[in-house]
Amino acid sequence: MFISILLMQIAVILVGELLINAWIGRAFELAPILADRLFVFRMSIALCVLTLSGLTMIIASKRYGDVLESTNEELGREVERQLASGLKKRNALIFGLAKLADYRDTDTGAHLERIGLYARILADELSGTYQEIDHKWTDRLVLASSLHDIGKVGIADAILLKPGRFTPEERTEMEKHALIGADTLLAIRAKLGPDEFIDMGIQIALQHHEKWDGTGYPFNLKGEEISLAARIVALADFYDALTSVRVYKDAMEHSKTMDLIVSLRGTHFAPDVADAFVANEALFNRIRKQMQGIRHGLPELTKLEIAARKYMDDQGNDQNGLKKAA
Ligand SMILES: [Fe+2]
Numbered sequence: 001m002f003i004s005i006l007l008m009q010i011a012v013i014l015v016g017e018l019l020i021n022a023w024i025g026r027a028f029e030l031a032p033i034l035a036d037r038l039f040v041f042r043m044s045i046a047l048c049v050l051t052l053s054g055l056t057m058i059i060a061s062k063r064y065g066d067v068l069e070s071t072n073e074e075l076g077r078e079v080e081r082q083l084a085s086g087l088k089k090r091n092a093l094i095f096g097l098a099k100l101a102d103y104r105d106t107d108t109g110a111h112l113e114r115i116g117l118y119a120r121i122l123a124d125e126l127s128g129t130y131q132e133i134d135h136k137w138t139d140r141l142v143l144a145s146s147l148h149d150i151g152k153v154g155i156a157d158a159i160l161l162k163p164g165r166f167t168p169e170e171r172t173e174m175e176k177h178a179l180i181g182a183d184t185l186l187a188i189r190a191k192l193g194p195d196e197f198i199d200m201g202i203q204i205a206l207q208h209h210e211k212w213d214g215t216g217y218p219f220n221l222k223g224e225e226i227s228l229a230a231r232i233v234a235l236a237d238f239y240d241a242l243t244s245v246r247v248y249k250d251a252m253e254h255s256k257t258m259d260l261i262v263s264l265r266g267t268h269f270a271p272d273v274a275d276a277f278v279a280n281e282a283l284f285n286r287i288r289k290q291m292q293g294i295r296h297g298l299p300e301l302t303k304l305e306i307a308a309r310k311y312m313d314d315q316g317n318d319q320n321g322l323k324k325a326a
């Protein structure tokens with residue numbers, strides 16, 4: 001662009017020079033020396049004009065380049081901001097959805113938050129063994145772990161909350177939650193297209209009750225046929241379910257749960273996942289105490305009321321929902 005404009009200017013100057021020369025030659029009878037000096041003078045002016053316009057173009061194109069670059073950078077930042085904000089909203093909605101499903105048989109959804117923490121500890125411990133585990137994979141795992149029991153929304157309360165043992169029919173019904181959860185997420189995938197997070201959620205929902213020795217459900221998958229994410233979440237879920245109080249059972253002690261997990265190494269649980277748990281059992285116990293301590297410190301209704309009232313206060317509403325005077 002710059003070169004072609006310059007060539008055009010040179011061409012215009014040359015044509016102009018020829019025309020001026022012809023006109024002067026016809027109009028005036030100049031001595032050769034005067035004609036030569038006039039020519040040099042004209043050429044000097046033309047050279048100055050060319051140099052000045054060239055410099056102007058260089059400065060203008062540099063400015064244009066700078067403006068373009070900063071606009072591109074700003075646009076890039078805006079796209080990143082929009083993507084991050086969209087992702088944050090999606091993640092919050094997914095966690096809310098999972099929490100809603102989890103409310104039916106656990107303690108206000110804190111089960112999901114603990115499982116996320118336990119899954120992160122196990123993934124960090126296993127990151128040296130598995131290439132696919134990096135911080136992005138682990139972040140995905142933490143959120144996707146919340147979807148493991150999303151299929152329980154499709155199970156009747158009489159079964160889900162039943163104290164005591166299931167009949168064979170009830171057990172079959174209960175086990176359907178893995179397929180229902182996967183089906184729900186597959187419906188999202190059908191609308192959304194392939195997505196790493198949803199795919200991991202499907203694996204976890206479908207396979208978190210599979211066992212390393214192939215005796216789990218729904219498909220009796222064995223060993224590494226079970227996805228790594230599901231192998232990790234299976235242990236995190238098992239530990240938290242056993243050490244938590246449910247309407248139909250008391251909590252098991254940490255040390256007993258640990259012994260049980262060790263005894264199930266290589267049958268229920270992947271050996272390396274069980275080892276990762278043992279290496280971090282003290283951390284599991286600390287998280288369990290801290291997070292369950294908070295839950296047991298307050299009656300549930302009061303805790304919910306406090307959260308709701310805090311929200312109303314933050315929104316500038318009084319306790320009756322009336323707008324405060326500005
Ligand atoms: Fe489950």
Ligand SMILES: [Fe+2]
Nearest residue numbers: 148149237241
């Ligand atoms: Fe669970």
